[in-house]
Amino acid sequence: MLERIVVKWDPPFVLELEDKIAKRGYFGKGEEIILTDFSKRLKRELEKYFKGRPTDFRWVSIEYPSKFERILKEVRKIPFGKTVTYGDLAERLETSPRVVGAALRMNKVPVIIPCHRVVAKRGLGGYSYGVEIKRKLLSLEI
DNA sequence: TTTTACTGGTCTG
DNA sequence: CAGACCAGTAAAA
Numbered sequence: 001m002l003e004r005i006v007v008k009w010d011p012p013f014v015l016e017l018e019d020k021i022a023k024r025g026y027f028g029k030g031e032e033i034i035l036t037d038f039s040k041r042l043k044r045e046l047e048k049y050f051k052g053r054p055t056d057f058r059w060v061s062i063e064y065p066s067k068f069e070r071i072l073k074e075v076r077k078i079p080f081g082k083t084v085t086y087g088d089l090a091e092r093l094e095t096s097p098r099v100v101g102a103a104l105r106m107n108k109v110p111v112i113i114p115c116h117r118v119v120a121k122r123g124l125g126g127y128s129y130g131v132e133i134k135r136k137l138l139s140l141e142i
Numbered sequence: 143t144t145t146t147a148c149t150g151g152t153c154t155g
Numbered sequence: 156c157a158g159a160c161c162a163g164t165a166a167a168a
Contacts, residue, residue: 067151086163096149097163105162106152118162126162134162 005043006032009050011133013111017042022062025109027129049111052140054080057112068103071095075104078117081141085121101126111137 002023007013014030016023020038034040042060049055057076064072071093078084086097093100104115105128116137119125127134 087165090149090163098149098161099151099163101162102149102151103162115162120163122164124162128162131162 001035002033003035003039004030004033005039005046006030007043007046007050010136013046013050015042015046015109015112020061022060022109022112025112027110027133046111050140054141056080057114060112062109062112065106065108068106071100071103072107072113072115075107075115075118076113078114080114083117083119083138086118086125087121089118104128117141 001018003017005015005017007015009027011027012029013025013027015025017039020036034043045055045057049057056079062072071089074089074093086100089100090097100118104118105126107113107115107128110116110129116127116134124131124134
């Protein structure tokens with residue numbers, strides 16, 4: 001059974017889960033469907049996050065895209081308020097910056113996998129959901 | 143300062 | 156299958 005958490009923000013953040021696994025997230029409208037204590041807890045954490053309080057989502061299990069799991073797991077280690085460059089991650093994982101970008105593009109659960117904390121060496125870098133949202137998420141974490 | 147090569151996937155025809 | 160398209164960067168031109 002699908003559950004959907006909606007957190008008030010501008011734009012609203014929507015996260016869908018199934019059996020305690022985060023499957024998809026996006027920014028926009030959505031009807032809220034919450035059933036389990038697990039998703040209630042997760043919603044409270046998300047509300048805390050969007051108020052700008054330091055929060056950690058490493059306890060949440062995620063359905064990763066087929067490839068790139070290795071890269072996305074590394075991204076999850078980036079703490080609240082800190083940023084890393086595509087190049088740094090590429091070096092650490094022995095791949096190329098383009099590939100890191102490709103991996104982040106496949107991220108289905110923004111915020112839970114904090115891909116907005118990965119920036120270009122000079123400048124902000126891209127963001128699937130729009131760079132304005134990336135900027136806003138980063139400004140939350142100052 | 144602009145162009146090129148490198149990279150490893152996904153998406154489309 | 157082949158070719159186009161990327162959330163980047165260093166090095167050559």
